[in-house]
Amino acid sequence: xxxxxxxxVFVLSVCIFVHELGHLLACLxxxxxxxxxxxxxxxxxxxxxxxxxxxQLALIPFGGYVKMAGGDLxxxxxxxxxxxxxxxxxxxxxxVLSGILMNLLLGIFxxxxxxxxxxxxxxxxxxxxxxxxxxxxxxxxxxxRILKIGKEDVSEWKxxxxxxxxxxGKPLDFMLLRGSETIAKxxxxxxxxxxxxxxxxxxxxxRIGEFVSGLPAEKAGLKKGDLVLFVDTKKVxxxxxxxxxxxxxxxxxxxxxxxxxxxxxFHLKPxxxxxGTATFGRIGVFPQMPIKRYSPITALPKxxxxxxxxxxxxxxxxxxxxxxxxxxxxxxxxxxxxQMSAAAAKTxxxxxxxxTAIISICLVVINLLPIxxxxxxxxxxxxxxxxRRKPFSEKFYxxxxxxxxxxxxxxFVMVTINDLTRIFGNFPFRK
Numbered sequence: 001x002x003x004x005x006x007x008x009v010f011v012l013s014v015c016i017f018v019h020e021l022g023h024l025l026a027c028l029x030x031x032x033x034x035x036x037x038x039x040x041x042x043x044x045x046x047x048x049x050x051x052x053x054x055x056q057l058a059l060i061p062f063g064g065y066v067k068m069a070g071g072d073l074x075x076x077x078x079x080x081x082x083x084x085x086x087x088x089x090x091x092x093x094x095x096v097l098s099g100i101l102m103n104l105l106l107g108i109f110x111x112x113x114x115x116x117x118x119x120x121x122x123x124x125x126x127x128x129x130x131x132x133x134x135x136x137x138x139x140x141x142x143x144x145r146i147l148k149i150g151k152e153d154v155s156e157w158k159x160x161x162x163x164x165x166x167x168x169g170k171p172l173d174f175m176l177l178r179g180s181e182t183i184a185k186x187x188x189x190x191x192x193x194x195x196x197x198x199x200x201x202x203x204x205x206x207r208i209g210e211f212v213s214g215l216p217a218e219k220a221g222l223k224k225g226d227l228v229l230f231v232d233t234k235k236v237x238x239x240x241x242x243x244x245x246x247x248x249x250x251x252x253x254x255x256x257x258x259x260x261x262x263x264x265x266f267h268l269k270p271x272x273x274x275x276g277t278a279t280f281g282r283i284g285v286f287p288q289m290p291i292k293r294y295s296p297i298t299a300l301p302k303x304x305x306x307x308x309x310x311x312x313x314x315x316x317x318x319x320x321x322x323x324x325x326x327x328x329x330x331x332x333x334x335x336x337x338x339q340m341s342a343a344a345a346k347t348x349x350x351x352x353x354x355x356t357a358i359i360s361i362c363l364v365v366i367n368l369l370p371i372x373x374x375x376x377x378x379x380x381x382x383x384x385x386x387x388r389r390k391p392f393s394e395k396f397y398x399x400x401x402x403x404x405x406x407x408x409x410x411x412f413v414m415v416t417i418n419d420l421t422r423i424f425g426n427f428p429f430r431k
Contacts, residue, residue: 007352009061013039015103015360016064019367022102023066026095033069033082040064068095089382096375096382100367103360107310110357111303116296117350120289122157125203127238133199138187140200141178148175157202162309164189166316168196168325194325204239207288208257210348215284216268223259225288230256239287246270247280310358314365372404 017039027034033052040058047056070083077085084092124146129135146154149163149172163172168191176183189196206228211218228236231245232253246253252269270281294302370380381400385391392400 010352011356011359013061014356015106015363018102018106018360019099019363020064020066022098022100023095025102026098027066027068027084030087030091030095031082032084032087032091032095034066035069036065036067038065038067089386092382093379096378100364100375103364103367104307107307107357107361107364108303110353110360111306112296112299114350114354114357115294115299115302115306117353118291118293119350119354121292122202122204122289124154124157124160127201127203128240130199134187134190135198135200138174138185138198140174140176140185140187140198143178143203145177146174147177147182149173160202162313164196164198166196166313168192168194170196194320201240204287204289206236206239206242208285209288210286212284212286215282216270217283217285220255220266220268220283222255222257222266222285226257226259226264228255228257229263230254246283249281250279307357307361310361311365314362318365318369372400372407374404377404 020037020039024034024037026032035052036054036056038056038058040061041063042059044056044058047054049055068084069080070077070085077083079086084095087095126135126140126142126144126146129140129142146160148154149160152159152163154160154163167189169189171186171188174185174187176185187198189198191197208217208222208224208226208228210224211222228242230236231242231249234241234245236242236245249270250272252267255266255268257264257266268283270283273280273282367374368376370376377400381392
């Protein structure tokens, strides 16, 4: 319960605080008077006034704002020189875009910290291959190591997933290492709601890494580093085989593990979980993953590279949404973000930082869009005003804000329905 609350609050509060801090710093640099800086909405929990600006912490942490002198709309301005709308357009653009810049820098910084602390990874080795899947049809087998996709070298499973995801419906050339033999395979990537899919998973040893506190695995006495050999009488060679076997167990079962060269049997009663129409067992374990650490110097270019990669994935993803090549069903809304944040908090603080970096970069791309409500939409209006050499009317700004709010509510409702559908099945048409 603690992680379920702390994770989402941390992720959203950090991203929003840094974004609004960017606006605040830009105002101070540009000579724009700030009347209030708030982290959160609703009832004030704490506040102080410094140099004419009220700083406050509010009850609802999922938001924040900077209240600049002169109001939000040009017609609210009194014409004083330290008001936002009294400043020239380049200054206003700088103030608006500063929040986006701070989110970008936050992403780089958090990735830098994560790479220094150590990031888990999976080698590009095939685990299970689904029958009749594109990978199976192409002749890819379990334990094949992927060396290249197209002309690009790959060594981590994350790289494999990204290249497959971004090429739905296209043939891809795979260079594989099978034993001591190098072989080539051509895979026709399946298009699933605009996302590439080949039906192969990575090979992860069934070795226990972390526990969910209070769940059966921890209570039974299992330890980090235990290698699972059998689930009841079923031999397992991968984490996927182990979790698949555990999910089928709805009553007490046994795990045979290897610990320090000895085989030890444990008896566990799973937690029964229902998602949609599926019911399955859980014991609360995560796999032990290889960890790669970087020095502070080598971590910086890696962090910049990771940020660039995340930016491109988001830009391509949004473009595919706009052009109809990617289904809105594949997006996550506020409930999805809360679930991911809670899960990340349960895994490790490093994982939580990684998710925060990813969401911060998502905010960069979303806020750059030239749509009402987003910072990009405001900049777009400023540029149009510069071209036409006069400001828009009060009525236009009012309608622009209304359209933006309606658009925001529509997207919020649609992605929330997606989240609820993933959790409860065919929501809201579920019987």
